[in-house]
Amino acid sequence: MKSLVTGANGxxxxxxxxxxxxxxxxxxxxxxxxxxxxxxxxxTVEISEGDLRDTASLxxxxxxxxxxxHVAADYRLWVPDPxxxxxxxxxxxxxxxxxxxxxxxxxxxxxxxxxxxxLNPDGTPANEETPSSLAVMTGxxxxxxxxxxxxxxxxxxxxxxxxxxxxxxxxxxxxxIKPTPTGRMVLDTLCGRMPAYMNxxxxxxxxxDIAQGHLLAYAHGRAGERYIxxxxxxxxxxxxxxxxxxxxxxxxxxxxxxxxxxxxxxMMEKTAMIAGTEPRVTVDSVRMAKKKMxxxxxxxxxxxxxxxxxxxxxxxxxxxxxxxxGYCSEVSIRSLRQA
Numbered sequence: 001m002k003s004l005v006t007g008a009n010g011x012x013x014x015x016x017x018x019x020x021x022x023x024x025x026x027x028x029x030x031x032x033x034x035x036x037x038x039x040x041x042x043x044t045v046e047i048s049e050g051d052l053r054d055t056a057s058l059x060x061x062x063x064x065x066x067x068x069x070h071v072a073a074d075y076r077l078w079v080p081d082p083x084x085x086x087x088x089x090x091x092x093x094x095x096x097x098x099x100x101x102x103x104x105x106x107x108x109x110x111x112x113x114x115x116x117x118x119l120n121p122d123g124t125p126a127n128e129e130t131p132s133s134l135a136v137m138t139g140x141x142x143x144x145x146x147x148x149x150x151x152x153x154x155x156x157x158x159x160x161x162x163x164x165x166x167x168x169x170x171x172x173x174x175x176x177i178k179p180t181p182t183g184r185m186v187l188d189t190l191c192g193r194m195p196a197y198m199n200x201x202x203x204x205x206x207x208x209d210i211a212q213g214h215l216l217a218y219a220h221g222r223a224g225e226r227y228i229x230x231x232x233x234x235x236x237x238x239x240x241x242x243x244x245x246x247x248x249x250x251x252x253x254x255x256x257x258x259x260x261x262x263x264x265x266x267m268m269e270k271t272a273m274i275a276g277t278e279p280r281v282t283v284d285s286v287r288m289a290k291k292k293m294x295x296x297x298x299x300x301x302x303x304x305x306x307x308x309x310x311x312x313x314x315x316x317x318x319x320x321x322x323x324x325x326g327y328c329s330e331v332s333i334r335s336l337r338q339a
Contacts, residue, residue, distance in 0.1 A: 062100045124294065
């Protein structure tokens, strides 16, 4: 049994690769030429170089594989050239699914995001059926993932493809090399760079639980269905206090209204455009923070047998990995290991 994993050297993708290897799959990894492959070090995998914008490379990658785990995505909350994100997340996904179908793949798992789902105005956990639309998507990342999921659903319905969609929440854990926007939040808190917070919330899950959820979707998911892979719903303040407790810090923070931060985020984006760097705070991230992004993974639990560990374990593993790899040298690793 050979499975192709896109984005295999990334945060979630590499966790999926490890789960597949443990389950006895042969794994082919689609990675971009010149990409950082540290997450694949010492893993027995086959490398196929390519790009979601290069259809010929996708056709080479799918050849001879039985299953597809399409995890790759351009996950940034700010991009100087949004069209690149749509090329990768939407058009690249369409091309890959069609190539996999032509290759006769038996099973396809598409990694979408809870970013495509609706939210309940009262802050109660949303699920797979909570109404949503392109009009309520905030920013190019959410819009591109919404359009990509619609395209996958349409291809699945029209061609009767064996595609299952999974919608991960906020992955936290080891091997977040970039780090991702959510990993940066953990790192900034660990390193004392989060003096304030907004009244928002996230659903937090260990990256390895989300990866295992992909295999459960492969084994038990119904074609054409989507499943939220998540964990604990936590306010941002609860998240920051959990990280403080693990690291042994005592930090007093101030609560800031989102509208007060929006002008600062706008200025950071304008500066980033000139300097060619990425802003630490983006307009889209502030706008998203106006709502509590809480979700229920009851459907995945019921139909797939999905389970998740306490969020504190995800934070502890992420913080230890950041510390072990020199991301925040001023924090004592002893406090993390004794927590």
